[in-house]
Amino acid sequence: MGSRWVAARCDPYHDEVPETPQELILGTASVYIEAYETSTGQRFALPEGDGSELQRVRANLCPYFTRRTGPFKQAPSHRPHPANPGSGQG
Numbered sequence: 001m002g003s004r005w006v007a008a009r010c011d012p013y014h015d016e017v018p019e020t021p022q023e024l025i026l027g028t029a030s031v032y033i034e035a036y037e038t039s040t041g042q043r044f045a046l047p048e049g050d051g052s053e054l055q056r057v058r059a060n061l062c063p064y065f066t067r068r069t070g071p072f073k074q075a076p077s078h079r080p081h082p083a084n085p086g087s088g089q090g
Contacts, residue, residue, distance in 0.1 A: 002028050 005024055006012050033044045047056055 002020060002024055005020070006017055009018055010016070036042075036044050049056070051059075
């Protein structure tokens with residue numbers, strides 16, 4: 001996919017990466033959309049709104065990096081930490 005196209009044109013770790021053709025971007029997107037639809041059984045809905053892709057990615061990832069509201073929030077542990085039995089931290 002895209003990584004092979006880039007690698008055939010430059011060393012992405014040392015060279016400036018050329019602009020990716022729109023047809024390559026759309027082709028790569030269709031592969032991921034098909035994988036999503038196949039694995040979830042749901043139709044992929046294109047995002048709505050005026051925001052940039054970067055803003056949308058940041059907004060969607062924010063809950064995963066916000067300690068109190070993220071989906072991986074854990075209740076405080078009241079078990080003593082093995083290294084400090086009196087600490088009450090787990």
